[in-house]
Amino acid sequence: xxSKLTTRLITLLFFILPFLSMAGGEKGAETDIxxxxxxxxxxxxxxxxxxxxxxxxxxxxxxxYIGFPLPVILWDNGLQVFSSxxxxxxxxxxxxxxxxxxxxxGKIYKTDAEGTITYDExxxxxxxxxxxxSITKNVFTIMIVxxxxxxxxxxxxxxxxxxxxxxxxxxxLEPIVLYxxxxxxxxxxxxxxxxxxxxxxxxxFFFVWTINLLGLTPLGINVTNNIAVxxxxxxxxxxxTTFTAKKDYWMHIFWMPGVPKLMRLVLAPIELLGxxxxxxxxxxxxxxxxxxxxxxLMSLIGLMFIFKSWLGSSLSFVLAFGxxxxxxxxxxxxxxxxxxxxxxxxxxxxxxHDHDHAH
Amino acid sequence: xxxxxxxxSLGLFFWQLLxxxxxxxxxxxxxxxxxxxxxxxxxxxIKDAISAAADAKKDMENLQADNQKLLKEARAEREAMLKEAxxxxxxxxxxxxxxxxxxxxxLVAHAQAAIxxxxxxxxxxxxxxxxxxxxxxxETVVREELSDKSKQEKLVESMLKDATLN
Numbered sequence: 456x457x458s459k460l461t462t463r464l465i466t467l468l469f470f471i472l473p474f475l476s477m478a479g480g481e482k483g484a485e486t487d488i489x490x491x492x493x494x495x496x497x498x499x500x501x502x503x504x505x506x507x508x509x510x511x512x513x514x515x516x517x518x519x520y521i522g523f524p525l526p527v528i529l530w531d532n533g534l535q536v537f538s539s540x541x542x543x544x545x546x547x548x549x550x551x552x553x554x555x556x557x558x559x560x561g562k563i564y565k566t567d568a569e570g571t572i573t574y575d576e577x578x579x580x581x582x583x584x585x586x587x588x589s590i591t592k593n594v595f596t597i598m599i600v601x602x603x604x605x606x607x608x609x610x611x612x613x614x615x616x617x618x619x620x621x622x623x624x625x626x627x628l629e630p631i632v633l634y635x636x637x638x639x640x641x642x643x644x645x646x647x648x649x650x651x652x653x654x655x656x657x658x659x660f661f662f663v664w665t666i667n668l669l670g671l672t673p674l675g676i677n678v679t680n681n682i683a684v685x686x687x688x689x690x691x692x693x694x695x696t697t698f699t700a701k702k703d704y705w706m707h708i709f710w711m712p713g714v715p716k717l718m719r720l721v722l723a724p725i726e727l728l729g730x731x732x733x734x735x736x737x738x739x740x741x742x743x744x745x746x747x748x749x750x751x752l753m754s755l756i757g758l759m760f761i762f763k764s765w766l767g768s769s770l771s772f773v774l775a776f777g778x779x780x781x782x783x784x785x786x787x788x789x790x791x792x793x794x795x796x797x798x799x800x801x802x803x804x805x806x807x808h809d810h811d812h813a814h
Numbered sequence: 815x816x817x818x819x820x821x822x823s824l825g826l827f828f829w830q831l832l833x834x835x836x837x838x839x840x841x842x843x844x845x846x847x848x849x850x851x852x853x854x855x856x857x858x859x860i861k862d863a864i865s866a867a868a869d870a871k872k873d874m875e876n877l878q879a880d881n882q883k884l885l886k887e888a889r890a891e892r893e894a895m896l897k898e899a900x901x902x903x904x905x906x907x908x909x910x911x912x913x914x915x916x917x918x919x920x921l922v923a924h925a926q927a928a929i930x931x932x933x934x935x936x937x938x939x940x941x942x943x944x945x946x947x948x949x950x951x952x953e954t955v956v957r958e959e960l961s962d963k964s965k966q967e968k969l970v971e972s973m974l975k976d977a978t979l980n
Contacts, residue, residue: 502823528825586824587823588825588829589825590829591823591826594826597829597830601833601836604841605840605844608846609844611845612844612845612849612852613848615848615849615852616848619852619855629849629853632849632850632853633853650850653846654847655838657846658834658837658838658842662834662837681823681826682818682821682822683823683830684827684830686822687827687830687831688830688834690831691831691835
């Protein structure tokens with residue numbers, strides 16, 4: 456009975472569909488929307504100097520931005536601090552003292568008073584780029600997340616003072632903390648050394664997870680798809696691995712035991728390269744996964760506006776909804792993988808072998 | 815790749831490094847260390863409690879076993895004591911009996927010996943009395959006999975007769 460009704464509804468939809476899509480409007484507007492969506496996605500993937508929540512175009516064709524400006528900090532013959540509202544979202548030149556700055560493709564360039572930007576053949580701006588330490592949207596988000604994590608976990612730590620069982624949010628977080636300890640740190644690093652790495656592993660796990668989750672909110676936050684962020688995290692993993700490594704670790708790189716002498720010479724550069732490739736893969740993996748997720752999710756949401764038909768739009772809604780749920784999983788999964796692999800590398804750094812056994 | 819390098823923002827890297835390292839250090843001091851320490855203490859407490867409970871159970875079992883053993887021992891001891899007492903009684907009776915018997919036979923023997931010796935003494939007394947009597951009789955008889963010659967001869971004759979007969 457029920458399936459019959461569904462079949463009828465689908466048939467009905469197929470009949471109505473052409474009319475609905477016809478109602479969608481002219482061809483010109485459609486390509487306009489396409490390019491607009493593309494630009495929007497591109498814009499979303501970039502860092503910005505203000506915390507924009509959303510923007511819209513009024514009937515008069517004026518762009519309205521909802522959000523708040525953030526401080527711009529430049530080092531250009533002395534410290535320059537001013538509000539990003541001076542850029543008017545890249546539309547005007549910021550005059551700070553004697554200097555003039557303009558936004559071009561999301562980067563700040565030093566210009567003359569008129570804001571002239573010159574380009575070379577490859578369409579790269581040739582203007583001077585001052586050292587930019589601005590509190591951008593991503594930096595602001597990192598600050599908020601850091602504060603949030605510090606607030607939540609220091610409060611959780613305090614609840615242990617009165618009883619050995621945490622109260623409040625600690626009840627949810629404690630199993631996760633213990634999961635990181637018992638299923639990530641101890642199996643990969645070993646009971647003897649894992650304690651030294653716990654702070655880093657826990658912080659990385661919760662930081663990446665929280666920031667990935669925030670990326671799925673409609674706030675348009677997008678931190679882990681900046682290569683600078685993932686590079687920083689991967690670099691820390693590399694540095695910790697390198698500086699806590701024991702003799703055995705270096706031995707296995709430069710003078711691999713258990714293989715012929717000649718092979719050791721061949722293996723050394725490969726192994727050395729491997730130590731860089733490992734954190735490099737960490738960096739790319741996190742970056743690519745989150746970027747891809749955001750692009751696909753936003754494209755699917757954009758498709759709803761391109762289709763403008765009941766079937767197409769609802770289909771892309773269902774897809775976007777499904778993918779959104781998948782991204783929730785990916786957010787946790789990427790945090791897990793990053794922590795897990797970091798722990799694995801730390802484990803290899805402190806591993807103790809019995810020499811000279813065959814490998 | 816080129817796009818990635820171009821996208822790399824030094825400012826973001828700087829802030830991320832600063833904030834993240836700061837976060838790690840702060841959380842280490844104010845969160846991870848107290849949390850992990852508390853959890854560890856709790857875990858070791860639980861472990862201790864469990865092992866203590868197991869120990870207590872073991873102790874209980876041991877105690878029970880000891881009690882059982884003691885009870886058994888006490889029972890066995892009582893048995894043994896009873897048995898011993900019974901045996902003692904029997905041996906006492908036995909020994910008393912034999913002693914009594916011995917004493918009695920000794921007494922009898924004594925009595926017999928006494929009787930014997932009394933008898934002997936009596937006989938000896940009797941003998942000596944009879945001898946005295948017979949001597950005095952013989953004296954009086956002899957005196958009478960000797961008062962008359964014929965009689966004297968007759969006596970000697972009978973005496974001789976007797977002597978030959980013996």
